Amino acid sequence: MLEISDLHAYYGKSHILQGVTLSVGKNEIVSILGRNGVGRSTTLKAIMGKPAPQGSITFDGVRIAGRPPHTIARLGIGYVPEERAIFPSLSVEQNLILGVKPGRGAERWSVADTWQMFPQLRERANAPGGALSGGEQQMLTICRTLMGNPELIMIDERIGELLSEIAARGISILLVEQRLVLALRLSHRIYVMGHGRMVFEGTRDELMADAALRREWLEV
Numbered sequence: 001m002l003e004i005s006d007l008h009a010y011y012g013k014s015h016i017l018q019g020v021t022l023s024v025g026k027n028e029i030v031s032i033l034g035r036n037g038v039g040r041s042t043t044l045k046a047i048m049g050k051p052a053p054q055g056s057i058t059f060d061g062v063r064i065a066g067r068p069p070h071t072i073a074r075l076g077i078g079y080v081p082e083e084r085a086i087f088p089s090l091s092v093e094q095n096l097i098l099g100v101k102p103g104r105g106a107e108r109w110s111v112a113d114t115w116q117m118f119p120q121l122r123e124r125a126n127a128p129g130g131a132l133s134g135g136e137q138q139m140l141t142i143c144r145t146l147m148g149n150p151e152l153i154m155i156d157e158r159i160g161e162l163l164s165e166i167a168a169r170g171i172s173i174l175l176v177e178q179r180l181v182l183a184l185r186l187s188h189r190i191y192v193m194g195h196g197r198m199v200f201e202g203t204r205d206e207l208m209a210d211a212a213l214r215r216e217w218l219e220v
Contacts, residue, residue, distance in 0.1 A: 001026050001172055002047075002077075002152055007055035009039075009046040016042045016051075018196035024152060029163060029173045031183035033218060034193035040176045041082055043193070044154045048072055048079050060151070074101060078150030082157055082176075084137040086144070088130025092121055095129050095140055099147030108169045109146040117165065118143065146171075180218060184208070192217050 002024040009017040016039050024030045032040045046053040049069045057065040064072050073079070086095050096111055115122035118139050124132065129140060142162060145153060152172040155163075163173055163186050177183045183190060184204045192200035192207070194217045200207065207214065 001028075001060060002174065003056070003058045004047070005056040007043070007046060007053055007057065009042055009051045009053055011042075011051060016196055017046060017053075020055075020193075020196070020198060022191055022198060022201070024172050024174050025188075026172055027167065027170055028188045029167055029175065029186050030189050030191065031175045031177050031187040032191045032193055033177060033180065033183055035218070036178075038193045039196045040193050041156050044079060044156055044174070044176060045081075047077070047154065073148065073150075076149075076151035078145040078148055078153040080142050080145050080153065080155045084134070084141055086129040086132075086137055086140055089128055091126050091128060092132070092140060093125045096144050096147050099144035101148040108149050108171070109143075111147075114143040114147075117162070 004020060004022050007017050007020040008015070020039070020043055022030070032043065034040050042051065045051060047057055049067060049072055053065045055065065057063070059075055059077060062075060064075065087098065090098070093111065096114060120136060121139055121143070124136070129137065132140060142155070146166065150171060152174065153166060154174045156176045157178055163175065167173060175183070175187070184207070187204065189201065189203060190207050191198050192213065199217055200210070200213055
């Protein structure tokens with residue numbers, strides 16, 4: 001579904017991504033692990049077009065590197081950024097409705113689904129987004145992205161408990177995660193990132209069998 005090869009990205013003169021290669025298959029949960037500052041979040045941002053990527057990015061057979069973010073989103077990639085990118089002056093329900101992308105095919109998610117998963121959001125449906133707590137804003141950001149009916153969703157360190165429900169709807173997931181236990185529990189495959197490149201790709205069992213790699217790239 002998503003195929004990335006030799007991906008490079010820069011912030012000014014800083015060479016952040018240095019030849020990243022990864023893939024996410026249909027109905028697959030893939031996690032990117034690594035210490036802060038190694039380029040995990042930048043990988044997701046480069047897939048969405050900012051910073052400008054150099055290399056090959058293909059989604060469902062379509063080359064997307066160099067396309068604007070709104071075009072990439074309409075092709076079926078949902079992105080949940082680390083920062084809470086909600087509209088603070090709009091109500092919770094209005095924020096959700098803004099996530100809908102007409103013409104994206106059969107609807108997997110509705111406002112009713114959101115209320116069912118998060119009753120506290122239903123209780124605050126008419127409250128402005130800016131009045132929500134930090135955790136509630138995280139919930140709202142994820143649910144607004146799901147309202148766009150994505151085929152693949154990229155989540156930057158968010159609510160792990162939702163992932164099984166999302167995957168059950170036939171959506172692929174690319175997750176940037178700090179918590180090793182959560183990634184091991186949920187992921188089909190795992191990448192470990194270090195210094196702007198992938199230093200490991202494999203299964204949970206393969207990662208747990210490599211104590212030296214975990215010490216070098218994951219443990220504090």
